[in-house]
Amino acid sequence: EMFTALVHMEKSIHAEKRLAKEIRSYVTKERERLNELERIANEYESHAESAMGDMHATLANPVSAFLLVKRFTTDWNDVLNKYMTPNNTNQFIASLPQLTEGFPSPEDLDGAAVALLRLQDTYVLPTDKVAKGEIKGVRYSPKMTAQDCFQLGKVAYSQGDYYHTMLWMKEALTILENETSKTIEKPIILDYLAYSTYMQGNWIHALNLTKEWLNEEPNHVRAQSNHDYYSKLIREAKENGKKDEELDVVNNPRQLDEYRQSEEFAKYEALCRGEETQVYPLAHKLTCQYKRHHPYFILRPLKEEIMYFDPWIAIYHDLMTESEVKRIQEMAGPRLHRSGVFVTEDNKSPTTNYRTSQSAWLSDNDDPLIRAFSGKIHLMSNLTLPTAEHLQVVNYGIGGHYEPHFDFARKREINTFESWRGNRIATVIFYMTDVEAGGVTAFPNLGVKLYPEARSCAVWYNLMKSTEGDYRTRHAGCPVLTGSKWVANKWIHERGQEFTRPCSLKPEE
Ligand SMILES: O=C(O)CCC(=O)C(=O)O
Numbered sequence: 092e093m094f095t096a097l098v099h100m101e102k103s104i105h106a107e108k109r110l111a112k113e114i115r116s117y118v119t120k121e122r123e124r125l126n127e128l129e130r131i132a133n134e135y136e137s138h139a140e141s142a143m144g145d146m147h148a149t150l151a152n153p154v155s156a157f158l159l160v161k162r163f164t165t166d167w168n169d170v171l172n173k174y175m176t177p178n179n180t181n182q183f184i185a186s187l188p189q190l191t192e193g194f195p196s197p198e199d200l201d202g203a204a205v206a207l208l209r210l211q212d213t214y215v216l217p218t219d220k221v222a223k224g225e226i227k228g229v230r231y232s233p234k235m236t237a238q239d240c241f242q243l244g245k246v247a248y249s250q251g252d253y254y255h256t257m258l259w260m261k262e263a264l265t266i267l268e269n270e271t272s273k274t275i276e277k278p279i280i281l282d283y284l285a286y287s288t289y290m291q292g293n294w295i296h297a298l299n300l301t302k303e304w305l306n307e308e309p310n311h312v313r314a315q316s317n318h319d320y321y322s323k324l325i326r327e328a329k330e331n332g333k334k335d336e337e338l339d340v341v342n343n344p345r346q347l348d349e350y351r352q353s354e355e356f357a358k359y360e361a362l363c364r365g366e367e368t369q370v371y372p373l374a375h376k377l378t379c380q381y382k383r384h385h386p387y388f389i390l391r392p393l394k395e396e397i398m399y400f401d402p403w404i405a406i407y408h409d410l411m412t413e414s415e416v417k418r419i420q421e422m423a424g425p426r427l428h429r430s431g432v433f434v435t436e437d438n439k440s441p442t443t444n445y446r447t448s449q450s451a452w453l454s455d456n457d458d459p460l461i462r463a464f465s466g467k468i469h470l471m472s473n474l475t476l477p478t479a480e481h482l483q484v485v486n487y488g489i490g491g492h493y494e495p496h497f498d499f500a501r502k503r504e505i506n507t508f509e510s511w512r513g514n515r516i517a518t519v520i521f522y523m524t525d526v527e528a529g530g531v532t533a534f535p536n537l538g539v540k541l542y543p544e545a546r547s548c549a550v551w552y553n554l555m556k557s558t559e560g561d562y563r564t565r566h567a568g569c570p571v572l573t574g575s576k577w578v579a580n581k582w583i584h585e586r587g588q589e590f591t592r593p594c595s596l597k598p599e600e
């Protein structure tokens with residue numbers, strides 16, 4: 092059993108094949124019908140020709156006179172009923188609801204487009220490269236047509252994202268130039284491009300693009316009125332002493348909201364790209380070691396890699412087996428549902444991608460494997476796991492991400508967790524698969540990035556020993572660039588850890 096980016100997308104690929112088969116069988120029937128019609132037309136023609144040869148004889152002969160009349164009555168009726176009704180088409184249309192069940196929806200198109208635009212931003216992918224199906228020098232997909240670029244630009248447009256609208260409409264124009272059979276008309280691209288250029292503040296460019304549009308469609312009413320409007324704006328601004336450059340100023344070109352313009356977000360994106368955002372003075376002291384602190388680990392020691400000392404972050408390599416990964420994926424598969432947007436009280440709302448990540452909850456009661464898994468976490472970390480805890484399995488597809496957030500509840504979010512459970516003292520995150528590119532877990536305050544490595548797991552404490560939330564642990568799941576990312580989270584709560592991690596009265600610990 093192979094798991095690709097998204098379970099429902101996998102279904103779409105099968106659906107494409109089914110659809111092709113149905114269309115083909117429809118075409119075969121239609122072709123037979125058209126062949127028959129052609130034969131009938133030939134017949135009418137040859138009759139007419141032979142009758143014209145000797146019109147008098149034809150009309151004088153009662154049999155041929157009868158046949159002539161018959162051809163205009165019953166025969167013609169037959170032709171109409173048998174070959175000129177939309178029977179075939181109706182049948183095909185009637186079968187559509189069943190055929191198209193579970194097809195990706197317009198929301199899926201928006202989701203996929205938004206994911207692609209996000210990847211373009213985070214990983215600084217040039218538009219022309221993406222259009223060629225090239226990501227970071229690797230060819231992943233066929234080239235996009237002018238029409239594909241236009242559609243992507245249109246999704247950006249519908250979200251008021253004029254920055255990406257401009258990029259993709261420009262790309263559509265460039266590609267259109269070289270297309271031998273045009274996939275879209277130029278004026279419609281110019282329409283969107285000119286308007287988004289105006290909205291971005293490039294008035295002079297917008298006017299020039301509108302002139303280009305008018306060259307193509309001199310009588311287009313909206314093109315004319317836009318032309319007049321832009322001309323007037325520019326004329327008036329110049330009368331008020333503005334220079335040309337000032338009429339082509341773009342502020343906040345990416346149209347990012349306040350949070351996405353913040354330093355933290357910039358650091359997050361830089362970490363996602365694999366950049367070093369800050370020097371860690373203790374980097375040379377970070378170590379890897381085998382740990383045999385429990386008999387379970389004597390023959391097969393834990394492979395611990397310390398990633399940060401304070402706050403403590405560690406990676407354990409080869410902690411899961413291939414078959415454990417497979418079983419958990421299989422168990423989660425049928426339960427995966429699209430993740431919603433997770434909003435916390437602070438206005439820097441972290442989001443998981445609405446359409447491109449899915450999650451499922453597995454309980455210790457579900458399966459001995461999940462129970463054994465909890466046991467393993469206990470042995471590894473010494474932390475106590477109440478049996479009621481769940482394992483959250485998440486599958487991020489292309490563009491799937493989780494913006495910077497805390498795993499613990501803030502003081503004012505007091506009701507997030509039951510009191511017998513307490514706050515999330517630690518996070519254990521299992522990386523079940525390798526991610527081809529992207530999907531790093533980034534800590535923007537620390538400059539730490541954890542690369543997902545199949546069968547490894549990351550562990551960190553979210554709380555100080557004083558039980559205060561450790562704000563340095565803010566972290567994020569970077570967008571998946573290529574491939575798919577499977578993780579399983581286990582959050583460990585305060586209750587039960589009193590002896591393994593006694594609390595401290597010092598606020599700084
Ligand atoms: O997927 C990741 O790398 C991080 C996930 C995460 O932070 C979470 O689920 O709380």
Ligand SMILES: [Fe+2]
Pocket residue numbers: 496497498566
């Ligand atoms: Fe998290």
